[in-house]
Amino acid sequence: xxxxxxxxxxxxxxxxxxxxxKLGTNxxxxxxxxxxxxxGRRSSDMTPRTLTTLKDLHEKRLDADPNYxxxxxxxxLEVKRGEVVGIIGRNGAGKxxxxxxxxxxxxxxxxxxxxxxxxxxxxxxxxxxxxELTGRENVFLxxxxxxxxxxxxTKKFDEIVAFAEVExxxxxxxxxxxxxMYVRLAFAVAAHLEAEIMVVDEVLAVGDAEFxxxxxxxxxxxxxxxxxxLFVSHNMSSIRSLCSRCVWLNAGQVQADxxxxxxxxxxxxxxxxxxxxxxxxFAEDPAKEFQLLHARLCNxxxxxxQLFECDDPILIxxxxxxxxxxxxxxxxxxxxxxxxxxxxxSDSHDLGxxxxxxxxxxxxxxxxxxxxxxxAPGSYKVYLNxxxxxxxxxxxxxxxGALFTFQLTDHRTRRGNSRGGFLSTxxxxxxxxxxxxx
Amino acid sequence: xxxxxTVISVERHERVRQLLSDVWAYRELFYTFLxxxxxxxxxxxxxxxxxVVLQPLFVTGMFSLIFGRIAxxxxxxxxxxxxxxxxxxxxxxxxxxxxxxAMSIESNAGLVTKVYFPRMVIPAAYVSGSYVDFSVGWVVxxxxxxxxxxxxxxxxxxxxxxxxxxxxxxxxxxxxxAALNAQYRDVKNAVGFLVSMMMLxxxxxxxxxxxxxxxxxWAWLNPMTGVIDSYRTSLQGGPFNWLSxxxxxxxxxxxxxxxxxxxxxxxxxxxxxx
Numbered sequence: 001x002x003x004x005x006x007x008x009x010x011x012x013x014x015x016x017x018x019x020x021x022k023l024g025t026n027x028x029x030x031x032x033x034x035x036x037x038x039x040g041r042r043s044s045d046m047t048p049r050t051l052t053t054l055k056d057l058h059e060k061r062l063d064a065d066p067n068y069x070x071x072x073x074x075x076x077l078e079v080k081r082g083e084v085v086g087i088i089g090r091n092g093a094g095k096x097x098x099x100x101x102x103x104x105x106x107x108x109x110x111x112x113x114x115x116x117x118x119x120x121x122x123x124x125x126x127x128x129x130x131x132e133l134t135g136r137e138n139v140f141l142x143x144x145x146x147x148x149x150x151x152x153x154t155k156k157f158d159e160i161v162a163f164a165e166v167e168x169x170x171x172x173x174x175x176x177x178x179x180x181m182y183v184r185l186a187f188a189v190a191a192h193l194e195a196e197i198m199v200v201d202e203v204l205a206v207g208d209a210e211f212x213x214x215x216x217x218x219x220x221x222x223x224x225x226x227x228x229x230l231f232v233s234h235n236m237s238s239i240r241s242l243c244s245r246c247v248w249l250n251a252g253q254v255q256a257d258x259x260x261x262x263x264x265x266x267x268x269x270x271x272x273x274x275x276x277x278x279x280x281x282f283a284e285d286p287a288k289e290f291q292l293l294h295a296r297l298c299n300x301x302x303x304x305x306q307l308f309e310c311d312d313p314i315l316i317x318x319x320x321x322x323x324x325x326x327x328x329x330x331x332x333x334x335x336x337x338x339x340x341x342x343x344x345x346s347d348s349h350d351l352g353x354x355x356x357x358x359x360x361x362x363x364x365x366x367x368x369x370x371x372x373x374x375x376a377p378g379s380y381k382v383y384l385n386x387x388x389x390x391x392x393x394x395x396x397x398x399x400x401g402a403l404f405t406f407q408l409t410d411h412r413t414r415r416g417n418s419r420g421g422f423l424s425t426x427x428x429x430x431x432x433x434x435x436x437x438x
Numbered sequence: 439x440x441x442x443x444t445v446i447s448v449e450r451h452e453r454v455r456q457l458l459s460d461v462w463a464y465r466e467l468f469y470t471f472l473x474x475x476x477x478x479x480x481x482x483x484x485x486x487x488x489x490v491v492l493q494p495l496f497v498t499g500m501f502s503l504i505f506g507r508i509a510x511x512x513x514x515x516x517x518x519x520x521x522x523x524x525x526x527x528x529x530x531x532x533x534x535x536x537x538x539x540a541m542s543i544e545s546n547a548g549l550v551t552k553v554y555f556p557r558m559v560i561p562a563a564y565v566s567g568s569y570v571d572f573s574v575g576w577v578v579x580x581x582x583x584x585x586x587x588x589x590x591x592x593x594x595x596x597x598x599x600x601x602x603x604x605x606x607x608x609x610x611x612x613x614x615x616a617a618l619n620a621q622y623r624d625v626k627n628a629v630g631f632l633v634s635m636m637m638l639x640x641x642x643x644x645x646x647x648x649x650x651x652x653x654x655x656w657a658w659l660n661p662m663t664g665v666i667d668s669y670r671t672s673l674q675g676g677p678f679n680w681l682s683x684x685x686x687x688x689x690x691x692x693x694x695x696x697x698x699x700x701x702x703x704x705x706x707x708x709x710x711x712x
Contacts, residue, residue, distance in 0.1 A: 015710070100709060101446065102446075103553070103554050104446055104554035105550075105551060105552070105553070105554055105709045106706065106707075106709045106710055107446070107447075107448060107706040108446065108447065108448060109448065110448065111447070111448075112445060112446060112447035112448070113445070113446040113447070114443065114444070114445050114446075115443065115444040115445075115446075116442075116443055117442065118442055119444055121553070121554065123552045123553070124552045127548065127549060127552045127553050128548070128549050128553070130474060130478060132477075132478050132481040132482065133474070133477060133478065137474075137477065140470065141470055141474055144466055144467050144470040145467065145470070145549060145553055145555070146553065147555075149466060150466055173481075
């Protein structure tokens, strides 16, 4: 019993769509809600039976109402003392909602959470920082907002300032700080929070690479100090290196809860089914001599995916149909970064033989294999075109255009996702006997 | 190891005792907010804290000229300047408290959506902050009264009670408006207008004695009436209308209770609607 730090039971959160609806609708819905609440509450003063029926009715009505949806539903978790639990999931899976409920910012609709121990939560660094105030004043302001006592801040003040490396500017208003100094100071305060249970959002996605490394160091220091930590991140490598357990949230529910390596690999393989972004189809057009009908982005196991590890190859499967033989038909593939920079161009005749040339009529399947460790971590767009100098209707035979986007992450190297540059190719550093010749 | 237990559930926010103990636990944050608001207010102004004195002085000058000299408003035997100054100092504090508190949740949305603390701490800090301006104005009021030969010890004696009434009333209205403004920004547009209307309903420009009897009988519904009238009465040397002051105090308590109740019912939703 006493070794449980956090117990979450039947937690759910329902939201109403349209927070910025017209005033009239807002008020009307509010009044309806309020009236329902009043009825529900008043009945609770009478008999428990009427309470359940009335409340059930109200619940049923809301469940059927398309204006309401469950951001989280029936979450049950038990976190032991000293466990470091990573929470992963796609955008909109309910991570932020869960964090907000855990941090008491917003109440749950159903269920409850029991903490055994003092809780601190960190959804953002530098909350409450005021531009006009000095670094010193902001440390005290931010510290108290995060729940530190003044005496505690005074005691740790020098340590915080040293960690942030802003000693010289501590009495300068933070509006004159560089963004790096600002973030360092903000993180330094947060890093010195002391609580038995910490709820941490992805706050490390700030600052330069060197500072990020120090922050990770600080967090693992905290983690090994026997504290219980709930940690939300998109950074698989930090989850892998810090957490002893990983929870995958999907569509407001717990999809998996096990050791990080297992959960992360399942998560990465799952692809983005909700958006259907790893597959696309085209309606058949017999007027085209050649046409791409179906394309798929998948991993080495042949499972559709949009999120890949740099260490794994990326496969693009193409199902095509030839209606008319075209001499000299070739495929063109380009991969560009999110900002539009083209990083890779490939023609189907690059390697000498062109499998698309002189294809017989009928259905064909091709597979393009992008070798592992080619592109740097990041997000990319895939563009495809088919052309031939002998096309009847022009040079372009079939132009499917931008087909997919995919993400590459790297969590097996130390540099990981902060690598930068265009490539993730690993280059050997070899020891050589020193040359004696000058 | 600390074995404090925190429970978060649907019902949690409905317990008043829990809420009050939370507010008490976060009192340091209250001081921090108070300090921040005071520090920030006059940063990067050329005149700095002189503004605190300048505002009531300027308004008093205008009122004295227009209502005193030109409109010849009776002043119950007080010198015109003192008559208006005695009203402008508390009214200035009150209107700053109400306006600041009403906007407070919205203007601190960045905190409300990122960190937990009892939300009441924010409007309460704004109301308390208004006392700082008040104190400076009050000292000047005493100096002006001494200078004009109209100072009376009762001014000092009655002030604490009047401050309690003023703060209670301002916090009550401020809490309700702050909660409302979190969801409906209409409040932001209405609050200036609302405060001006209240000033007209309060004997700031005119003496209480100018109101018809029936209106005076109900004046305690607006506790600021009793507050401002009592400052003037104290300078005239008394006697205070204790019945009216008691009613004002009770009315202020009712406003605070209603404001508190309204705020408490809504505060859990702030993060979702801001």
